[in-house]
Structure formats: C-alpha cells, structure tokens
Amino acid sequence: MMNLFVLQLLNGVQLGVLLFLIAAGLTLVFGIMDVINLAHGVLYMVGAYLIATFAALTGSFWWGLLLMLPAAVVVGLLIEVVIIRRLYARSHLDQVLATFGLVMIASELVEIVWGTSPLSVPMPEMLSGSVPLMGPLRYPVYRIAVILAGLAVAAGLYVVVNHTRIGMLLRAGATNRMMVSALGVDINKLFAIVFTLGAVLACLAGALVAPILSVDTGMGESVLILAFVVVVIGGIGSIKGAFLGALLVAVVDTLGGVFGPFLLRSLLDPAAAGQMGRVLAPMLVYILMAVILFARPAGLFGRRA
Structure with missing residues (x-):
C-alpha cells in the first residue's frame, strides 16, 4: 500500500507541475489583463501538435522542443494581436463568447491540418526506462524529468516576477493596471508580453505531456477546467498561488481517485464502495x-477586490 501511495503521489506531483504551467499563464492573463480566456486549453493542445510535427520532421524530440518554443511565441502573439486585443474593453460575457468561438475554430483547423487520428511523440531515448525508488517500486525517468522541468520553470518564473523590472510591472499590473498605464507604461506591450508568456507556458505543458499521452483535439478541454480551479484556489494573479493550487488539485485528484474506494470499503460493502468511489472521486477537487x-x-494568495 505504501508503494502505491508513493507512486500515485509522484503522479500527482507530475500532473501538478503541468497544471502549474497552464494555470500560471491563465492567472496572469486574468489577473493583469482582466480577460477570461476559454481558449487557453487550445494552446496546450497546439503545443502538443507542434512538437509532434517538429519531432517527426527532425527525427528528434529535443529539436522538436526547441522549434516548438519560437512557434509558440508566434502563435501567442498572433492570437493576442488579432483577437484578444479587441476584447480588453469588452465585457466578460463577450470575452467568454469570443474565446469559446476561438476554441471551435482552432479545433476545426487542427482537424483540417493534422486530421482526426491521434498522434504520438516518441519518448526521448536518454529519458526512457525507469529508476528504482523503494523496494520493487520503479518510476519512469521521463516523468521525473517532467517534474524537474516544471520545478525549474516555476523557479525561473519566481525570479522573473520578483526580481526583474518586467516582473515589477506584472505585479503592479495585477494590483492596479490603470495606475500602471497612467504612469506611462505601454499597456498594450505589457499585455502582449503577458499573453505570449502564458501561451508559451501552456504550449510547453502540451509538449512535455505529448510523449506520455496521445495527442488529440480534445486534450485541452479537461485540463482547462482543472486550470481554472487552480486559479480560483490559488488566487487570481498570484504565481505562488497557482503553483501551490496546482499541486493541491493534482494530488487530491490523483490520490482521491485511487484511494477513495479503499477508504469507503471500511464503511460500505465492496460493491457499493467501488460505485460510490467512482462517483465521489471527480468531486473531490471541487469540494476542496x-x-x-x-x-x-x-483564494490562498489572492487579494480582495
């Protein structure tokens, strides 16, 4: 049982760092730009398709990853300039409708370009295999690499947000964007940087998960819901809150789905416990x-309006 707990805990942490990459951009866009972007999950999907394409063209996962990053910058800037910039002064309902329309358009474009069949990305050879953890328990090297990569990005974001000029502007914009604009900061340039950064992080999450999951057009929908939960729990505009919220949500979701039925068996018969566990497991994140x-x-680190 302890081996299973450690294994699922690591799976939860791995899911948590991926959720953080998605939610970090989402919380910055919402907290600074005041834009509700339902198309953020599309960027996660696009990142996976981009690395699948570049890895197939170059024959290397690493070249695919390197080519995906500038492509993600282009995609983020294009969406911000063409669509999102027109929504800054519009109501949240208009933003929801417009970005939902973008989800539908992007999904159709992906099906036209890549087709409806799921794609796969080969595991990088140097990260294949597994390592021993405790007893007979082994854990895939690639999943450990994903955890370390997510933690490295989180540390980098912490340095940027807390110890650089652009980070100072981001924190000020999250607090009072009208004052930042009144002080002479080019707010459109700041918003473009924020949205593009969020797009790159979401695409990176999609690229990292591509060798683990199949790449398909529906992969961004479920993760977007969890990302919004992370943003609400952590506090809108807070990178620290997004990180802690992502870990909490992922660990609760992963451990609850596995151990919920085991705990219920002490109160109910096995059949009823299994059925009840399957019903309650998806609800645990929302109860949290x-x-x-x-x-x-x-939220944990949010500021009262």
Whole structure:
C-alpha cells in the first residue's frame, strides 16, 4: 500500500507541475489583463501538435522542443494581436463568447491540418526506462524529468516576477493596471508580453505531456477546467498561488481517485464502495475548492477586490 501511495503521489506531483504551467499563464492573463480566456486549453493542445510535427520532421524530440518554443511565441502573439486585443474593453460575457468561438475554430483547423487520428511523440531515448525508488517500486525517468522541468520553470518564473523590472510591472499590473498605464507604461506591450508568456507556458505543458499521452483535439478541454480551479484556489494573479493550487488539485485528484474506494470499503460493502468511489472521486477537487473559498474567498494568495 505504501508503494502505491508513493507512486500515485509522484503522479500527482507530475500532473501538478503541468497544471502549474497552464494555470500560471491563465492567472496572469486574468489577473493583469482582466480577460477570461476559454481558449487557453487550445494552446496546450497546439503545443502538443507542434512538437509532434517538429519531432517527426527532425527525427528528434529535443529539436522538436526547441522549434516548438519560437512557434509558440508566434502563435501567442498572433492570437493576442488579432483577437484578444479587441476584447480588453469588452465585457466578460463577450470575452467568454469570443474565446469559446476561438476554441471551435482552432479545433476545426487542427482537424483540417493534422486530421482526426491521434498522434504520438516518441519518448526521448536518454529519458526512457525507469529508476528504482523503494523496494520493487520503479518510476519512469521521463516523468521525473517532467517534474524537474516544471520545478525549474516555476523557479525561473519566481525570479522573473520578483526580481526583474518586467516582473515589477506584472505585479503592479495585477494590483492596479490603470495606475500602471497612467504612469506611462505601454499597456498594450505589457499585455502582449503577458499573453505570449502564458501561451508559451501552456504550449510547453502540451509538449512535455505529448510523449506520455496521445495527442488529440480534445486534450485541452479537461485540463482547462482543472486550470481554472487552480486559479480560483490559488488566487487570481498570484504565481505562488497557482503553483501551490496546482499541486493541491493534482494530488487530491490523483490520490482521491485511487484511494477513495479503499477508504469507503471500511464503511460500505465492496460493491457499493467501488460505485460510490467512482462517483465521489471527480468531486473531490471541487469540494476542496469550496472549502478553501469558504475560508479564504479570494483564494490562498489572492487579494480582495
């Protein structure tokens, strides 16, 4: 049982760092630009398709990853200039409708370009295999690399946000964007940087998960819902909150789905416990969100409006 717990805990941490990459951009876009972007999951999907394409063309996962990053910058800038920039002064309902339309358009374009069949990305050879953890338990090297890569990006974001000029502007914009604009900062340039950074992070998450999961047009939908939960739990505009919220959500979701039925068996018969566990497991994340919001309505690190 302890081996299973450690294994699922590591799976939860790996999911958590991927959720953080997605939610970090989402919380910055919402907190600084005040834009609700339902198309953020599309960027996660596009990142996976881009690395699948570049890896197939070059025959190397690493070249595919390097080529994916500038392509993600181009995609992010294009979406911000053509679509998102026109939504800054519009209501949240207009933003929801416009970005939902973008989801539909992007999904159709992906099916036209890449087809409807799922794609696969080969595991990099140097990260294949597994390493021993405890007893007979082994864990894939690539999943450990994903965890370390996510932690490295989180550390990099911390340095940028807390110890650079652009980070100072991001923190000021999250607090009072009208004051930042009044002080002479080019707000359109700042917004373009924020959105592009969020796009690159979401594409990176999609690229990292591509060798683990199949690449398909529906992969961004479920992860977007969890990313919004992370943003709400962590507090809008807070990178630290996004990181902690992502880990909490991922660990609760992973451990709850595995160990929920085991705990219920002490109260119910095995058949009823299994059925109840399958029903309750998907609800645990939302119960966690409700509990946190009851105690802290602005989220763990959010500021009251």
